[in-house]
Amino acid sequence: MFSSKTYLNRRMHLKRTLKTGLVLMPGNSESPMNYADNWYPFMQDSTFLYYTGINCVSDLWVLIDIDKDRDILFGDDATPEEMVWTGAAEPMVELAEKSGITMVRPLRELETYVTKRRQQGQKIHFLPPYRAALTLQLAELLGMRHSEIATSASVDLIKAVVAQREIKSDEELREIGKAVDTTVAMHTHAIKNSRPGRTELEIAGELQSIAIGAGGNIAFPIILTINGQYLHNHPTQNRLEKGDLVLCDCGAENTMGYTGDMTRTFPAGERFSDLQRNVYDIVLDAHNTAVSGLEPGVMFKDLHLLASTKLVEGLTQIGLMKGNADDAVAAGAHTLFFQCGLGHMMGLDIHDMENLGEQYVGYTPELTKSTEFGLQSLRLGKALQEGFVVTVEPGLYFNPFLIDAWRAEGRFDDFVNYDAVEKMKDFGGIRIEEDFAITASGSKLLGKALAKTPEAIEALKNS
Template structure:
């Protein structure tokens, strides 16, 4: 395990990403990937800007409205061209400094940089004579522009213009590249987990009966920001009691009650890379007998799955292990009833474990990358060194479930770690968020002493 503390990727990392992309491009082709644009929140104010992740992966550039053009000629010579906002003293006084074209070349190591106003002038020339254009098909705005530039080239056929005959979805390449993390990316995600794990510790120490969910959320976000993760990677879930049985509960508005659990799903974002951690703990600092039974079952299932991770393993295989284990456990507790074999075959545990076991993690919290899922949604892709994923079993028994003994109702437990696949096995990046009953109760007792 590396001890490197990394809070920002070096620009050489983004150059390496472009080089890997170039290797996937055919000769005599051009790739076009756009940045995001700012989105209006209300009248003349915007939401906090979040860069398009594929664009960021290839550039490290974090301004809106930019465009990356990658050109590979017949001789496999490659060039990177960045279009970005022009330097403008008046706009910069109002809205902040811009990189500009000179620093774009110097700092982001592209061969050429032009202004956004020059995009429509240059792009038909970059496309002219190429056999293939690569761009993200899911980006409707960019797709429309690409077809417009191609149409301009087609209009010059009599003058010797040559429009490309093949179009290719660039996301097919970037999705695969992003799935395997470099040592720098792993170091960054390790640090994101340290920050996020400490935020979960803080939440355990600051939560208490009578506080509101949003007050605990504020403690988490403060811990993220003061350690360099200025933004949450996704909407923070702080779900007390029966709210934990709403998977994507983000209202975070209710009061925390005695003898209930608090489920927190929260991860910071560091230089664009996400952590995604869930912990569940008793609001008053002590698990009840029933809470302890469900919690320990979920914890054991999480550890069973994590310890089985290695190259060649798959989510499909882990799901078999986890479903069998949870089914047996719920049967022994009396939450499920019937024949064990039949319950496993019918996947009755999915009444209470209602989501998947995990997902890829990286620049997006639900990161890109093919799972090789079949018609039954079984994910058979073998794990490889450098993949990062979540493992997050859960059991959810809402108050409205009249099929179980009343003592179980209102309990919702999820425990989620971030796992990197190594050459021989795995590395659990989530080392700083306590998950055992003893550790959680001890931390909360210390905070309240």
């Protein structure tokens, strides 16, 4: 945890922003895998974690009573019988003290407190829940139908939380840097230990052990695949062969819940083929071009479109596309090869605050999220600010199903050389991703440097 003053100040800032009302801030509960006592690894709700610092304890609620200037932790101390299974558990009073909270109440009093405030006409603020069990809890607590909960979430609270959490403090940046350093170690291992004869799952298991050994866990299910043409293809028993490209997208979550997220694409064998290197260089050029534009005031959507143009220019040079690159991007022809967004916010969540709604996190009332294929997957479009942490991850993906469907439709014939693209249907995909903090004058790469050029990747692989 940070100091209690950090969490006290965060809650004070939230109170000043909202001015009135009662904020309901639930932590997460345990989630069973296949029966009640067999749980998935616990992950605390990130907003609860941000405002309290309490990470590894389930079934807690914090109520921020703005009108009475009162913060209350609701939760129950573990009983001796429960500690037979879990070992010693920190008392609620001690957890609260570390968070700068002076009032602690048993969980059974939560409903009485909330009901009384509701009857007094106090405005109730809560965030949209992303777990079904919490939706039911909120419905019961607030006397609402469960179908009403999502639409009754407080927009004022969503906007206040986003405005606060999107600007990372120096102490947060240090924690994110630690998570990225572990992520770099995971990728270094993947590059050096991926070789013909090994399976995707073997390597992915070793990467998860690195994350756990650093004191945390993986930030999201590892993507490690020889089928990089599919954006989120998780590891299987596929066995690597010479000539394969391996796409590895993984990240670590550190002990305080902060995350890293990086991607590298590398050969299973000792070297890239000439074609693999050519396509890799196209992606690398788009990546470096976008990175060079990171600075406060720049629209991230514009960087996405700039990177897309660079991808089209490169594909045109190797004969896969034709015509004017700007026109191709404006028409959406590039999305045959680049179907996702350039990047996203990162922090306590790998897609930071995505549960609050992408329109609120990545866009503004004046800039709405697109519904067009490709652009609809751009999670961040608005102007960058000092203190943002973002990923930059352009890619090229040769998806045979999409290629066949669009060719049959004659879609974008003016820009796509389908005869040449036909020969790329077994190529796979390439993505390069790094994490950056936006500074006053530009950006700063987070974490230790990791091989990124084809030459550096080959040198690391064969060292």
